[in-house]
Amino acid sequence: MLRGQEGRHASTVRRLVPGERADITDGSGLVAECVVTAARPGELELTVLHRRTEPRREPMLVVIQAIPKGDRGELAVELLTEVGTDVIVPWAAERCVAVWRGERAVKSRARWSSAAEQAAKQSRRVWFPAVPAPVDLAGAVQRVQGAALAIVLDPDGSESVSSVGLPDGGEIVLVVGPEGGLTEAEGAALFSAGAVAARLGPTVLRASSAGAVAAGILLSRTSRWA
Numbered sequence: 001m002l003r004g005q006e007g008r009h010a011s012t013v014r015r016l017v018p019g020e021r022a023d024i025t026d027g028s029g030l031v032a033e034c035v036v037t038a039a040r041p042g043e044l045e046l047t048v049l050h051r052r053t054e055p056r057r058e059p060m061l062v063v064i065q066a067i068p069k070g071d072r073g074e075l076a077v078e079l080l081t082e083v084g085t086d087v088i089v090p091w092a093a094e095r096c097v098a099v100w101r102g103e104r105a106v107k108s109r110a111r112w113s114s115a116a117e118q119a120a121k122q123s124r125r126v127w128f129p130a131v132p133a134p135v136d137l138a139g140a141v142q143r144v145q146g147a148a149l150a151i152v153l154d155p156d157g158s159e160s161v162s163s164v165g166l167p168d169g170g171e172i173v174l175v176v177g178p179e180g181g182l183t184e185a186e187g188a189a190l191f192s193a194g195a196v197a198a199r200l201g202p203t204v205l206r207a208s209s210a211g212a213v214a215a216g217i218l219l220s221r222t223s224r225w226a
Helices: 004-013 072-083 102-122 137-145 184-192 207-220
Strands: 030-040 043-053 060-066 087-091 149-153 171-176 196-199
Touching (some): 060 072, 060 137, 137 171, 149 184
Parallel strands (some): 060 171
16 A cells, blocks of 8 residues: 555556556655556555565665855755766865754755655656765765765866766766865865866856766766766
8 A cells, every 4th residue: 555645646647547567665765566456546556566676786876065155055966966976975065165063964964865755756766866964074075085975066077977987886076166166275185185186168057957967977877868
C-alpha cells in the first residue's frame, strides 16, 4: 500500500490507474518494480513484480557548493541532482552572502535535502544524493585531499572542464565558489591540497548553475552516461 505524500502524488498528480507500472525505491539502490492493483484518492495498492538492487556507479561525483543567496541554493541542488551528482556539500565560503548559523543552518540544510529528494524522484534516480552538514574551508580541503580528482571552477583556468583527465573510479570533487569568487587564501589552500583549476567556457555562469553545467560535462565523459 502506498499512502501519505507519495500516495497522494501517485493517485492525484500522476493519476495512476490499475494495470500501470509504479516502481518504488528507497533511495539507496533498492528498487521494487510494481503494478497498480487498486487506486483510491490519496493511496494506491501495489503488487511487487520484482526487486533489484542497483550498485553505485563510479566515479562518484561530489560537488562542494558555495552557499548561494535566497532560493538559488535549492535551485543549485535541484539541477545538480537531476544531472547525477552523488553528494552535494554546502560550503560556507568567505564571500558567501548567505550565512548559515544555528537554527537557520538546520532549516537551510533541511530545505536542500528536501530539494534533492524531490528532484531525485522526478528524475527517477534510485540513489538519492546526500547533503551532509555544511563545511568550512578546512572541511573542503579535507574532501579535496581524499579525491581521485579535484577541480575548482575558475574562469581563468588554464584548461577546460571538458579536457581534464578523469579517473575511472573513486571520487571526483568539483568545487563551485561563490558569486564573488574565492579569496586568495581559499584558492591557495585548495590548490595546495591537490585541486586543479578548470574553466567552463567563454562565459561566466552563476554559482547556482555553474556546478550543474560542469557536472553534466564531467559525467558525459564517463561510463555513467553511456
